[in-house]
Amino acid sequence: MHDHAPDAAGIRGASNRRLLAISLGITAIVMVVQIVGAVLSGSLALLADAVHMFTDGAALVIALVASIVAARPANDRRTFGYQRAEVFGALVNGVILLVLAVGIAVEGVRRLADPGPEEVAGTLMLVVAVIGFVANAAALWLLSAAQKRSINVRGAYVEVLGDLLGSAAVIVAAIVIVTTGWTAADAVASLFIAAMIVPRAIALLREVVSVLAESAPRGMHVQEIREHLLRATGVVDVHDVHVWQLTRGAPVFTAHVVVEDEVLRDGGSGALLSELQGCLADHFDVEHSTFQLEPAGHAEHEPHA
Structure with missing residues (x-):
């Protein structure tokens, strides 16, 4: 993860x-506003959204702690640092998102099957929901830039979304209740919240x-990288x-490169390494790369080659 100082992007440029x-x-x-509003209005959907925000709050704490840990420098035991x-x-x-989805779905189905005598105060429900919408939109805007370079922030961004x-x-449910008096819209909204959580979590x-699993990053093709490296002289x-x-935005690359004997004999290894590393950095945004330069025929002595 890369933390950046504030820049021209304003508050979104913060670390x-x-x-x-x-x-x-x-x-x-x-979350506190929604919990109070859910208790006063009797809205299950509002309570479900409050529970969702409580879970997101816990997830943000986890993300915040993880980002602090990830900033620790590498050492002899953690040679790549703590970015993982x-x-x-x-x-x-x-995992939290999946557990939350199941809980909300169960309660929503129970409310639909047995509505009970509870009344839902649609107007109060609507006011609180609008407050939540505006606040979530602000948080989403703040995280929108950073989530592109950090999987950790990406997790928080997805939850705020x-x-x-x-x-x-x-x-929507509150408007339906206010205009039609159909209180089951509250439970339907709860089920909608549960349904939209699952694909995001997956x-x-x-x-x-x-x-x-140390798979190649999405959009990065080994054959394409190999072709670029083969264009280097020697x-x-x-x-x-x-x-x-290591994490989103932190690719690592290693390769064995067979070079002409003249390159090794004439002391051109350093220049070739700089060219290869520059190729990866410029074309594939790989800052950490390691190359083993070897003469022709050396691969025959490598049992795994």
């Missing part, structure tokens, strides 16, 4: 940790699994290629 902290504050305040902490934080977030959609669903968990072959990512 990931600062953005997560601001989003956490917004989430906590709105972001991935584990995203994993916890995804879910909150925004949840608030929109509650607003997508986040899929990305986490891809990182932990390169005969490229094999034993490995590319993975």
Whole structure:
């Protein structure tokens, strides 16, 4: 993860940790407002959205802690540092989302099957839902830039997006209740919130699994990289290629490069290494690359080649 100082982007240019902290504050305040509103209005959808925001608040705490841990420098035991902490934080977030979806769905079905005598105060429900929608929109805007470079912030962004959609669903349900008196719209909105959580959680968990399985980053093709490297002067072959990512936006690359004997004999190894690393950095945004330069015929002595 890369933290950046504030820049021309304004408050969105703040570091990931600062953005997560601001989003956490917004989430906590709105959560309290929604809980109070749910109790006073009797709205299950509002309560479900409040529970969702409570879970997101916990997820933001996890993300914030993970970002602090990830900033720790590398050492002799953690040679790549602690950037994978972001991935584990995203994993916890995804699991929380799935558990939340099941809980909301069960309660929503129960309310539809047995509505009970409870009345829903649609007007109060609507006011609180609008407040939640505006706050979630602000938090989403804050995280929109940082989520593109950090899987950890991406997890928080996805959850805030879910909150925004949840608030929109509650607003629609409240309008239906106010205009028609059909209180079952409250339970329907709760089921909608549960349904929209599942695919988001699965997508986040899929990305986490891809990182932990050390798969090549999406959009990065080994054959294309190999072809670029083969264009370098003196390169005969490229094999034993490995590319993975520590976390979103932190790809790592290693390869064995067979070079002409003249390059090694004339002391051109340093210049060739700089050219190869520059190729990866410029064309594929890979900042951490390792190459093993070897003469022709050396691969025959490698049992795994």
